[in-house]
Amino acid sequence: MIVFNVSYANPDGNKFQVIVKDQDGTQLYQNLFSDKAFYKQFRLPRADKDRLVFIIRNGRDADVVKTFEVNVSSRVTQEVSVRKF
């Protein structure tokens, strides 16, 4: 899992939407909030190569769009221990 911390300052307490999309534009998450100091953790499953887009939309200002690229590389390591007993 990859954890993203999303915070948004909304001093007037207006309603806003948080939308999360993947690289294909598929919507992974959407919800409506009105927190003045919004903070939420998003735990997303990771793929080997991924792109995630976080959108904050309040209906008045331009959308806040943050795009992240996720790259995962794997390797196997061997640990050998010799113990005398």
Add this chain to the structure above:
Amino acid sequence: MKSAIANIRKVAVFSLFTLTLAGTGLVSRANNGNEGNKGTTGTASANTADVKYIADNNGGYLFNVIYNNISNSRFSVIILDANGDQLFQSHYSDKQFNRKFKLAQPEEFGRLTFIIRNLADNTVQRFEVDANSRLIEDVEVKEVK
């Protein structure tokens, strides 16, 4: 029949382990001296053994077995697998024993036991070798502007 089984076993032993003759040590012996006496059973002996793992760049496993056989006694080197099955056994009487053993089937390696038994004073020194594989994932997250 018995002899056929013995032959098969012998072949299996030699296919599992390849004894490489010790040249000049690839790995210098550390911890020689007193530490080698730890873990011995039987009568007190100044004969000390050591087993070291030598990393092999080709993905194999190489073990350096050193036995400081000051009494010049006859001794055996036995190697067991994780199930306690004997992979190798041989007798020697080298005063400064220093040989490398290469595991021929590293993919099956989980645990090995090296036993060095001095046949004169019946001291036994055992070394347990464990191999663990770990999957390491490097996750890189970067913001795309």
